[in-house]
Amino acid sequence: MPVSGLVLTLKSDPEIVRATLDWLGGLEAVALGEISGSKLPITLDTASQQEDKAYWHDLQDCPGILNVDVACVFFEDDNPDNASSNSAQPRPEARHVST
Numbered sequence: 001m002p003v004s005g006l007v008l009t010l011k012s013d014p015e016i017v018r019a020t021l022d023w024l025g026g027l028e029a030v031a032l033g034e035i036s037g038s039k040l041p042i043t044l045d046t047a048s049q050q051e052d053k054a055y056w057h058d059l060q061d062c063p064g065i066l067n068v069d070v071a072c073v074f075f076e077d078d079n080p081d082n083a084s085s086n087s088a089q090p091r092p093e094a095r096h097v098s099t
Contacts, residue, residue, distance in 0.1 A: 002052040004044040005071035011064050012038060020064030029055060041071070049075075 010017050024030050024042065029051070033041030046052040059068050 001076040002044075002046050002049055003074045003076075004052065005073075006042050006044060006059075007069040007071055008040045008042060008059070008065050009067040009069070010035075010038050010040055011066055016064040020062060023062065023064075027055070038066075 010020060021032070021035075021040075024032060024040075029044055029046050031043040031045070033043075044052065044055055046055060056068070059065055
């Protein structure tokens with residue numbers, strides 16, 4: 001069950017932005033954040049990796065979206081039997097990337 005935190009860069013045309021926001025607001029898997037300038041944070045919460053991939057294609061094909069940046073992505077195991085075995089494993093150390 002992928003959950004992605006994304007930042008969309010929207011076009012500057014107000015009519016296109018309105019239409020894009022209306023379209024995004026109608027998508028069940030998308031939660032909209034607060035728009036700031038041309039940037040719109042969203043959360044994409046899908047039931048499967050296939051559904052996640054389909055939404056990614058839709059976002060990239062949307063004429064009102066110039067760019068899709070990834071803030072974070074979380075994957076949950078769809079198989080509950082694997083969840084208990086994974087919880088016993090140590091967590092990897094966090095790594096920070098400098099830019």
